[in-house]
Every structure is written in C-alpha cells, then in structure tokens.
Amino acid sequence: MAYPYVSNAEVRVISQYFGDPTHRRIDTYVKRGGYKALEKALALEPDAVTEEVKASGLRGRGGAGFPTGIKWSFMPKKPTRPHYLLCNADESEPGTFKDRELMRWDPHQLIEGCLIGAYAIRAQHVYIYCRGEFFEVNQILAKAVEDAYMKGYVGEDILGTGTTIDITVHQGAGAYICGEETGLMSSLEGDRGEPRVKPPFPAAVGVFGMPSTINNVETLAVVPHIILNGGEWYRQWGTEKSPGTKLFCVSGHVRKPGNYELPLGFPLIDLIDDVCGGIRDGNQLKAVIPGGSSVPLINAEDARKCELDYEGCVEVGTMLGCASVIVMDHKADLVKQIRRMVDFYAHESCGQCTPCREGSAWTARILRRIEEGQGTEEDLDTLMEMTEQMVGTTICVLSDSVAAPVQSSISKFREDYLELIRSGEQAGAA
Amino acid sequence: MSDVPIKNPGWAGNTGEFDLTEEQVRGEDFIGERPLHGGHSSVSATMPYMLIERNPEAELFEGEYQERFKKILTRYPKKRAALLPVLSMVQELRGHVSPESMDRVAELLDLSPAYVRGVATFYTMYNKRPVGRHLVQVCTNISCNLCGADEVLAAFLESTGTELGETSGDGDFTVIEAECLAACGFPTCVQINSRYFENVTPADVPEILEHLRVQAKEDG
Numbered sequence: 061m062a063y064p065y066v067s068n069a070e071v072r073v074i075s076q077y078f079g080d081p082t083h084r085r086i087d088t089y090v091k092r093g094g095y096k097a098l099e100k101a102l103a104l105e106p107d108a109v110t111e112e113v114k115a116s117g118l119r120g121r122g123g124a125g126f127p128t129g130i131k132w133s134f135m136p137k138k139p140t141r142p143h144y145l146l147c148n149a150d151e152s153e154p155g156t157f158k159d160r161e162l163m164r165w166d167p168h169q170l171i172e173g174c175l176i177g178a179y180a181i182r183a184q185h186v187y188i189y190c191r192g193e194f195f196e197v198n199q200i201l202a203k204a205v206e207d208a209y210m211k212g213y214v215g216e217d218i219l220g221t222g223t224t225i226d227i228t229v230h231q232g233a234g235a236y237i238c239g240e241e242t243g244l245m246s247s248l249e250g251d252r253g254e255p256r257v258k259p260p261f262p263a264a265v266g267v268f269g270m271p272s273t274i275n276n277v278e279t280l281a282v283v284p285h286i287i288l289n290g291g292e293w294y295r296q297w298g299t300e301k302s303p304g305t306k307l308f309c310v311s312g313h314v315r316k317p318g319n320y321e322l323p324l325g326f327p328l329i330d331l332i333d334d335v336c337g338g339i340r341d342g343n344q345l346k347a348v349i350p351g352g353s354s355v356p357l358i359n360a361e362d363a364r365k366c367e368l369d370y371e372g373c374v375e376v377g378t379m380l381g382c383a384s385v386i387v388m389d390h391k392a393d394l395v396k397q398i399r400r401m402v403d404f405y406a407h408e409s410c411g412q413c414t415p416c417r418e419g420s421a422w423t424a425r426i427l428r429r430i431e432e433g434q435g436t437e438e439d440l441d442t443l444m445e446m447t448e449q450m451v452g453t454t455i456c457v458l459s460d461s462v463a464a465p466v467q468s469s470i471s472k473f474r475e476d477y478l479e480l481i482r483s484g485e486q487a488g489a490a
Numbered sequence: 491m492s493d494v495p496i497k498n499p500g501w502a503g504n505t506g507e508f509d510l511t512e513e514q515v516r517g518e519d520f521i522g523e524r525p526l527h528g529g530h531s532s533v534s535a536t537m538p539y540m541l542i543e544r545n546p547e548a549e550l551f552e553g554e555y556q557e558r559f560k561k562i563l564t565r566y567p568k569k570r571a572a573l574l575p576v577l578s579m580v581q582e583l584r585g586h587v588s589p590e591s592m593d594r595v596a597e598l599l600d601l602s603p604a605y606v607r608g609v610a611t612f613y614t615m616y617n618k619r620p621v622g623r624h625l626v627q628v629c630t631n632i633s634c635n636l637c638g639a640d641e642v643l644a645a646f647l648e649s650t651g652t653e654l655g656e657t658s659g660d661g662d663f664t665v666i667e668a669e670c671l672a673a674c675g676f677p678t679c680v681q682i683n684s685r686y687f688e689n690v691t692p693a694d695v696p697e698i699l700e701h702l703r704v705q706a707k708e709d710g
Contacts, residue, residue, distance in 0.1 A: 061609070081510060081514035081517070085520065142567070151672045152669070152670055155633055156670075156672060156674065159672070160672050160673070164517060193615070193671055193672070196516050199517065200517040203522075227565075230574075231574070231578065232574070232613075232615075233613035233614075234613050234615030236669065247572060249568065249571050249597075250568070250571045250609065252612040271681065301644075309674060311636075311675050312637070316678075317675040317676070329501045333667055349632075364597065384674070386636070386674070387635055388636060392636060393610045400631055400635050401631070410612075
C-alpha cells in the first residue's frame with residue numbers, strides 16, 4: 061500500500077489508513093478497533109464526553125480554530141427541541157484537499173466521530189453536508205452509512221443503549237459560501253447559501269431554527285481517537301495552545317505535494333524542504349500561503365520563521381486557517397495568482413453585503429488592469445484603501461478573505477506590482 | 491465503466507509509487523453494484539450529477555424518481571429542504587434545469603416559481619441551459635493555476651474545437667472553467683461529468699477525450 065509520499069516526520073492518527081482500500085469496509089474497520097470509541101462514549105454521560113474533548117484542547121479544523129469542546133458545551137443541556145449536528149464537508153477553500161481524503165479512505169472514522177459528537181450535544185440527527193462535486197466521496201460515504209445502519213451503529217437504539225441518532229448525507233450544489241457555517245444552514249434548509257447575522261448563534265438558533273453545532277470533517281474524525289485514548293493522550297503532540305496533529309495540504313511548487321499529518325507547531329520551512337522535498341526544479345521559495353487562499357501570504361523570510369500552529373502563524377502576520385499550504389517559487393506570477401483568487405471571491409460572493417459584492421468585483425477589475433499593464437501606482441493605494449473597508453464590515457468573512465491576499469501581497473511584494481505598472485507605462489510611451 | 495485503460499489514474503497519477511488499481515482508489519469495488527442513479531437510504535439524492543445520456547423531455551418524478559422523491563422528503567423536518575436534492579434529480583434526468591422544470595419543482599414543493607429560480611441560479615452545479623454529453627470543468631484556481639491549469643484549459647478548448655462555455659457541434663463537449671475542486675495536491679484537476687481527472691497535463695488531453703468518446707459509444 062503506498063499512499064503517495066509518506067514522510068517519517070508524520071504522526072498518522074487520522075490518516076493512518078489513507079491508501080488502504082480495505083479500510084472502507086465496516087468489518088475491517090471494526091476489526092481494527094473501530095466503533096470502540098462509540099461504545100465507550102455511549103456508556104458515559106454526554107457532558108463527560110464533552111469534558112474529555114475539552115481536556116484534549118482540540119480546536120476546530122475548519123479554519124477558525126475555536127475549541128471544539130467549548131463549542132459543544134454551548135448547546136442546551138436539557139433539550140426541549142430537536143438538536144442537530146452538522147458536519148461541514150463542503151471543502152472548497154482553494155488549497156484544501158484533506159476532507160476528501162478523510163472521507164474516501166476512512167468514512168467510518170468520520171461516521172463514528174459524528175455519532176459521538178451528536179451524543180455529546182444530545183442531537184438525534186446528523187447532516188453531513190458534502191460538496192456536490194464529490195460524487196465518488198458521496199457514494200462511498202453513503203455506502204458506509206448504510207453499512208453502519210445495518211450493523212446497528214446508526215439509527216434507533218444504537219448498540220442496545222436506547223440512544224437514537226440518524227445520519228443523512230446531504231449534497232451541496234456548488235457554492236463556496238456554503239462552507240460558511242450559517243451559509244451551510246441556509247443551504248441545508250433549501251435556500252440560497254446566504255450567511256446569517258450572528259447572534260443568534262447556531263447553538264441557540266441553528267438549522268431549521270433549532271440548536272445546532274457545526275464541525276469540520278477533520279475535527280469530527282479526531283474525536284473517536286480522543287475518546288478512546290483520553291484527552292491527555294492527544295496533548296502529547298502539538299503545543300500548549302494548539303495541541304494535537306493536523307493534516308497539512310501542501311500544493312503548488314513543491315516536489316511532493318500532498319496531505320501530511322504532522323504535530324501542530326511543525327516548522328513551515330521543514331515542511332517545505334524536508335517533508336515535501338523542496339521547491340521543484342531547484343527554484344527559490346518566493347511566497348507561501350499557509351492556510352488556504354483566505355489568509356495573508358508571507359514571504360520566504362517569514363516562512364523560515366513560521367511555526368505551523370494557530371499562534372505561530374499569527375506571529376508572522378498570517379493565520380493557520382485550514383492548514384492548506386500553497387507554495388510559490390520565484391518564477392510564479394504573483395499578481396496573476398492574486399487576481400485569480402480575487403476573481404474567485406467575486407464569483408462566490410453571495411451578494412448580500414455591499415462591501416463584498418461591489419468590493420470584490422472592483423478589486424478584481426483593478427488587479428486585471430494592473431496585470432495587463434494598464435495600471436498606475438495610485439491603483440495600489442486604491443486597492444489598499446478599498447480592501448481596508450472590506451474588513452469587518454460584512455455578515456461573514458468572505459469579504460475579509462479578499463482583503464487578506466491583496467493587502468499582504470501589496471505590502472510584501474509591492475515590487476511585483478510596480479514592475480507590471482512600469483513595463484506597461486514603457487510600452488505605452490513607446 | 492469503460493475498459494479503455496487510461497494512464498491517468500487520478501489521485502497519484504504521476505508519482506510512480508502507486509500500487510492500487512483505479513477501481514480501488516475510486517472505491518468502485520467498495521460501492522459495488524449500487525445503482526448509479528438509485529435512491530439510497532442515507533443519501534438525499536446520490537446525484538450522478540451528469541449521466542452521459544439524458545433526455546431533456548423526460549417525465550419528471552415518475553417511477554423510480556417518484557420513490558426517491560418520497561424518500562428525500564422523509565429526511566428533513568421541512569419540505570423546502572428537499573429543494574436542492576430534487577433539483578439535482580431533475581438535472582440527472584434532463585441534463586439541465588430549465589425554467590419549466592423549475593416551475594414543476596415549485597409546484598411539487600409548494601414553493602413559488604420565483605423562489606425556486608432564485609435558489610437554482612445561486613448554485614453553479616445546476617446547468618441553466620443544455621450542455622454537451624461531457625461537461626469538462628477545468629480548475630483554474632490558484633493551486634492548479636500555479637502548475638499550468640491555463641495551458642490545460644487551452645488544450646481542452648483546442649482539442650474539442652470549442653469556445654469557453656460553448657458546446658461542440660456534435661454535442662459531445664462543453665468546456666468551462668471551474669473553481670477549486672479540492673484536489674489541489676494533484677494539479678491540474680479536471681472534473682468531467684461526475685468524475686475527477688487529476689494530474690492532468692496538456693499532453694494528456696487527447697487521450698482523455700478519446701477515452702470519453704469510446705466510453706460514450708460503449709454506454710450508448
């Protein structure tokens with residue numbers, strides 16, 4: 061079995077069975093100790109499950125890094141209305157490709173995590189909102205859920221404990237914004253995936269107006285391991301504030317792109333140079349986006365200092381996001397790539413808030429002008445000023461995600477922009 | 491599935507360290523004989539997304555599709571939540587979601603036609619007009635773009651002789667740009683109907699198109 065590119069530096073907790081096609085089968089999964097954590101959890105009080113996850117210090121893997129146990133503890137303790145657990149499998153942040161692997165190689169790990177999570181928050185129904193493009197993944201998940209129903213791990217009276225939890229795999233239809241938690245809820249209700257103003261928070265008024273919790277695929281996939289081995293066990297990796305392991309999706313100009321599960325706090329430069337075999341074609345490192353397209357990019361100098369945990373990334377002026385490391389070498393056309401990202405956000409803006417709807421399209425137009433050699437230096441000031449007004453002024457953070465790459469690239473790679481502007485001016489003069 | 495071998499198994503195509511069959515990677519051996527377009531007890535629609543053969547005039551919500559529709563309704567506390575899965579079924583059957591289909595869906599779910607139109611046009615996966623038998627979606631977002639996605643897109647356009655978004659004369663191909671398909675480590679990623687092709691280079695394009703033509707002939 062060869063999952064392409066495995067590194068000795070890896071600690072494979074949730075990715076242990078990547079590349080093993082037999083692991084999708086429920087018999088294999090159970091033989092390897094699967095659903096033992098569910099059994100253990102169901103014997104505990106729901107709050108004890110939440111406490112164990114709190115003790116592990118697990119932080120949400122979807123991007124924001126909010127502590128999972130604390131999120132669960134916001135749910136009402138005495139349910140008077142139905143509770144829902146939503147699994148966010150709408151993976152669509154450019155640079156991110158971990159959830160697809162988690163779901164297609166180890167679907168039962170996610171299902172077990174969903175069941176434990178649902179039990180902890182006293183939910184009787186789990187919706188796995190999986191992006192529609194993932195046709196194969198949807199099929200694999202569906203089959204796995206059906207197998208789990210047949211064996212009595214899902215459905216009524218799970219393992220004879222009297223607990224009932226149903227799981228529905230729901231397919232999206234192609235909208236980035238549905239990965240935002242309240243956008244996902246709108247979409248699940250059969251509406252346009254428009255984010256909602258918070259408060260009320262999902263734990264009070266979530267999907268179908270009921271208390272809900274939303275967790276990322278990777279977060280829920282870790283949960284069975286934490287329940288089985290204890291919260292303390294999970295803290296043997298990572299840092300005090302960012303414990304555990306994380307899947308790093310590395311793409312772009314490295315020799316060995318792929319998913320690597322590493323302890324949080326791993327040095328970024330070691331990830332690039334050692335784990336991923338360095339920059340392709342012997343080129344030089346130019347810039348890195350460490351957390352998916354929505355976070356600020358950093359230059360090579362900062363990349364050498366950056367430690368990959370939630371705090372370490374903030375120290376060099378960026379964010380860990382969902383740990384989607386996009387690497388660019390010195391030949392990369394930076395302005396074009398930034399423009400491509402902004403085009404994406406302009407396309408995916410849901411259109412509710414003016415700063416985002418107008419700002420993203422306008423930003424894209426200016427960037428295209430610069431790329432085509434028609435820009436002026438004043439355009440850069442306009443971009444900075446405008447994107448500043450796009451931060452914190454909208455319902456969700458899609459607008460902020462436009463600002464991040466634009467502002468960071470102008471402040472750190474101004475010369476790239478100026479070169480295009482100057483060469484355009486020269487061509488105009490000639 | 492077609493027997494025509496294809497050098498690009500997706501996922502790990504270029505690594506040379508790959509010892510699984512394509513079937514194993516895609517989980518086809520695991521999914522087994524499951525009907526491609528069948529209801530599933532746990533999945534709202536199991537949308538094949540695009541069948542090669544489609545009939546824009548097909549009757550909606552009869553027979554098997556009627557069964558699936560009923561099953562979908564049981565999975566949500568509110569009827570409206572069935573809207574996306576139901577639109578997906580329409581597309582599976584007819585290949586696109588026409589205004590007339592939307593009206594029918596509205597009627598079925600007690601929604602206003604304007605509401606259904608508002609939702610359907612929000613999502614990119616619903617084709618608002620007919621597309622070719624093979625809808626080729628080339629990801630040109632950052633990770634793929636860094637590794638030459640623009641050239642792959644150009645190769646598809648050239649080989650199919652189409653303009654971006656237009657359908658070829660024989661009705662076989664429509665080539666469009668896609669936003670990130672979440673396969674960034676295996677660039678360039680191309681989604682053709684429901685299948686991902688990964689690690690695609692411009693040189694692979696003629697082979698992929700030939701594979702599709704043979705497959706269409708076998709299936710049709």
